[in-house]
Amino acid sequence: MITLVPLGLSAQGDPERGEVLAYTCSGCHGIPFYKNIYPTYSVPKLGGQNQEYLIAALKAYREGTRQHATMQAQAATLSDQDILDVTAYFVSIGENGS
Amino acid sequence: MNRLTLMTIVLMTSMFLAAITSPAHAAGGDYRRGLEKSQVCQSCHGRTGNESLQPSYPRLAGQHEDYLVHALKSYRNGSRQNAVMAGFAGNLSDRDIADLAAWYSRQEGLQDLDVE
Numbered sequence: 001m002i003t004l005v006p007l008g009l010s011a012q013g014d015p016e017r018g019e020v021l022a023y024t025c026s027g028c029h030g031i032p033f034y035k036n037i038y039p040t041y042s043v044p045k046l047g048g049q050n051q052e053y054l055i056a057a058l059k060a061y062r063e064g065t066r067q068h069a070t071m072q073a074q075a076a077t078l079s080d081q082d083i084l085d086v087t088a089y090f091v092s093i094g095e096n097g098s
Numbered sequence: 099m100n101r102l103t104l105m106t107i108v109l110m111t112s113m114f115l116a117a118i119t120s121p122a123h124a125a126g127g128d129y130r131r132g133l134e135k136s137q138v139c140q141s142c143h144g145r146t147g148n149e150s151l152q153p154s155y156p157r158l159a160g161q162h163e164d165y166l167v168h169a170l171k172s173y174r175n176g177s178r179q180n181a182v183m184a185g186f187a188g189n190l191s192d193r194d195i196a197d198l199a200a201w202y203s204r205q206e207g208l209q210d211l212d213v214e
Contacts, residue, residue, distance in 0.1 A: 047209030
């Protein structure tokens with residue numbers, strides 16, 4: 001049921017276009033237990049994450065209010081539409097079930 | 099090297115090895131304690147971390163344990179800024195953070211991206 005839209009502020013976006021954009025993201029977030037180098041910790045899982053949260057995170061990286069060198073560099077290349085689409089794709093992973 | 103120094107080195111080496119190989123260390127925090135301590139967290143993130151009060155709040159269920167630890171410590175030291183989380187994380191000890199991360203990381207929820 002991909003057509004099920006949550007009540008309230010529902011972000012949208014094109015998950016198919018997002019999947020293409022997410023190719024770069026997969027280089028770190030698609031490798032299970034891939035580690036951030038310093039400080040060392042596993043890069044977070046994104047599949048099934050809430051879209052509004054992901055949008056806020058990417059915009060915070062883009063604006064520099066959330067700091068992480070790699071993520072700031074990546075987010076800087078994304079338009080608002082890109083952010084909508086790529087986060088729509090991340091959400092869709094959760095909807096497809098395990 | 100005198101005998102006392104040698105004994106000290108042997109003792110410290112064995113303690114170090116015990117620390118890094120013991121199940122307690124490998125398991126990180128205590129998830130049962132984490133559940134007990136998560137009452138405040140639950141009001142926004144839900145019992146398992148899948149029930150976000152607002153869509154702008156992240157799901158926590160199944161997130162990597164060490165990432166959750168990193169996130170909470172970042173809120174606590176101010177390197178990650180969020181007014182709500184700063185208030186809560188500021189009151190947590192390292193032990194609390196380890197226990198909470200143990201609880202939420204063990205719940206069914208978030209997934210890695212598929213790489214095909």
